[in-house]
Amino acid sequence: MNLKKLFFVLGLLFCFQAVSAQAYMVLRKKGTTRRYEYRVGNYIVYKQKGESDFFTDRITDFADSTVVLENNIITLDQIEVVNVSNAFSNRSPLLRSAEDVLPVAGYGLLAIDLFNNSVIEGNPFTFDTGTTATSAALVLTGYSLKWMRRKKVDLTNPKFEAFIIGSF
Incomplete structure (x- = not known):
């Protein structure tokens, strides 16, 4: 019985010998926790x-x-600029989703208010000032979050560094 267990463990070791940690490349600004x-x-x-x-x-x-x-x-020395807009980042998931959801919520609020005001209540087609201000704030906040996000990393700048982590 113990011999079967020993052969089973040895078989697993030989089967999974090629499995190792996956290497990956990291781009970051020195002194910060943000990484791509x-x-x-x-x-x-x-x-x-x-x-x-x-x-x-x-x-x-x-x-x-x-x-x-x-x-x-x-080589990493040959790379001058990297566009990091689609890279995996440790940026807050709340901020990542907010830059997509807030403009949609703003436009949706404006559309629902217009539909409710003109179709349901039968009033003339007009914008409510409070709803317009709220939807504009939502849209502008979402687009400003997207605009303020870093899109490129310049590796010729000594503030940034690139390195490869993993087993070789």
């Missing part, structure tokens, strides 16, 4: 040093300080 992560399979939008255009490519692997992409192999 890229894993294998994610798309990255970057600009290489000496180039004027941004390139979009899928990450296939990481090595020491090298990012292996579908159509390119680059």
Whole structure:
């Protein structure tokens, strides 16, 4: 009985020998907790040093300080700017969802008030000042949250750093 357990455990070890921690790339501003992560399979939008255009490519692997992409192999030193608007971030989920939900809520409130005022109550087609101000505040808050979010990380700036975490 103990021999069966031993062979079972050894079989599991041989089967899962190739399983290891997944490597990922981290972009962050030094001295802060905000970070942007890229894993294998994610798309990255970057600009290489000496180039004027941004390139979009899928990450296939990481090595020491090298990012292996579908159509390119680059080191972290060759990356000048990274567009982080679609990267995974440790930003608050409340802020991430608020920049999408608040404008929709503002437009929806205005539409519901117009429908209620003109169709249900039979009044002429007019905007209520209180509802218009409230919906404008919701829309402007949502769009300002989206506008204030960082969209690009300039790695030539010494305040920012990029590194790869994981086993190789």
